[in-house]
Amino acid sequence: MILFLDVNKQIISFYDNNGKTDISFKNAGELVKYTKNNNFLYVTNAVETNAGQVIALIKQMGVSVQEVKPEKVTHIHIANEGVIPIDDELRFRGRYDIHPLTQDLIQKIKETPLLQDLIKNGQLEMITPSRKKELAEEFNRKEDEKIGGILVDGTVDEFFDKESKKMPTDVIVVDIDGRGSAIEGGNINTMSELLVEMEGLE
Secondary structure, X not given: OEXXXXXXXXXXXXXXXXXXXXXXXXXXXXXHHHHOOOOOEEOOOOOOOOHHHHHHHHHHOOOOOOOOOOOOOOEXXXXXXXXXXXXXXXXXXXXXXXXXXXXXXXXXXXXXXXXXXXXXXXXXXXXXXXXXXXXXXXXXXXXHHHHXXXXXXXXXXXXXXXXXXXXXXXXOOEEOOOOEEOXXXXXXXXXXXXXXXXXXXX
């Protein structure tokens, strides 16, 4: 069990076999519920690092580490939702509008401070092929959910039969083929005659 304190956010982050639990400073008393009076590691100092540095440290200990070649970034997109216009030729339309990092686009990034700033502040994200695949699957899942929301449950005849029962009973039904009101059985030839009949039914 490991515990971290985030003083800025006033949050206790507690890690155990069940994963991570965040507790606000106000609710610090709940710690007893999670630790059950067992001892845990309280981390007071942390060093910012990256995967390469951790691997190098382990190698220095004499451990033979199996190398994994990192994926290259091949595409770029908006990290969140929204639209970001760059110029007349380049526009990012939402997180699923993924652009390949062609030589022309790479050159444009080098020459465009706006693109560089958007990448630095995380609004634009350069991604690997596996991340692109994840986003494509996420997009397809959402599209399937939308389609599922409009699918008819049961047969089409059952659907229309159910909907017809919801219709109001005072609807005037006009028999187009018979040129008359299905209610009155009359012989209507013009729209004016139809309107006159409808007024008479009020």
